[in-house]
Amino acid sequence: MKSQKSFESTEKGTAYIVPTPIGNLEDITYRALKVLQSASLIAAEDTRNTKKLLTHFEITTSLISYHEHNKESRGEQLLNRLENGESIAFVSDAGMPGISDPGYEMVQSAIAESIPVVVLPGANAALCALVGSGLPTSEFLFYGFLPRKKKDKLKELERMKSLTATLLFYESPHRLKETVSAIHEQLGDRQLTLARELTKRFEEYIRGSISEIMEWIEQTQLKGEFCIVVEGSEDTPLSQEALWWSHLSVLEHVTHYMGEENLSSKEAIKKVAIDRQMPKREVYQTYHIDE
Incomplete structure (x- = not known):
């Protein structure tokens, strides 16, 4: 504990996790x-991007890169x-560091x-999208980017x-169509909100x-990063005993019945x-893809 x-x-420095605007510079606090002005150093995901922010607000603190490839x-x-007593401000390109951006590992190391x-x-883009979606906010799951395959x-x-x-997801414009299609295939025709260019013009x-x-996606030239907000299931969750198979993939589930x-x-x-x-068609397809 x-x-x-x-x-x-304290004799040690402080690791500051500093959110930056996701589009509108007036959202800086x-x-x-x-x-950012008083820190000994700013560790940025992309120093070129952060330099623009610092220049706009006339901040001259030194920058150093800290990203996925050199973390x-x-x-x-x-x-x-x-x-050694230096205080460092950690920033990502936009939003809250550590949320689908570098930062978690440094927080963990500092705590240790x-x-x-x-x-x-x-x-934070996800929370803006959630509240603006009109979908329930009392309980939500933020996932981030789904796998590419x-x-x-x-x-x-x-x-x-x-x-x-x-459910909350992030997605790039060139993968949006495939991701929404996969959501439809797996979750059914629920209510969904797309939010893009949040806080921008x-x-x-x-x-x-x-x-x-x-249908909208088919007729639209997709630009900007997207937040996807999906309505949760309306079905009453089954008991844990009934969900004995929840840790199994479809392939493992089918194989279990074949063997047992x-x-x-x-x-x-x-x-x-x-x-x-x-x-049954979906189970059949998934089973034979995974074989």
């Missing part, structure tokens, strides 16, 4: 500007500087070394099929059923479809 009193005096070697250097971690509130994408969506929570929300959204009950693949697929409340 560890306790952190964020603003007690006074506190964020103060930390191990650079992370060790930054940790040493924190140990009893270095204070102070997280500033600020801009269709098989892996469908497998992840299958895990979420029975969740009653609103061309901010847009597209709300409707998934089938309506798919000596069923043919056709009979096993039928039972799996009943268990998972899926069309």
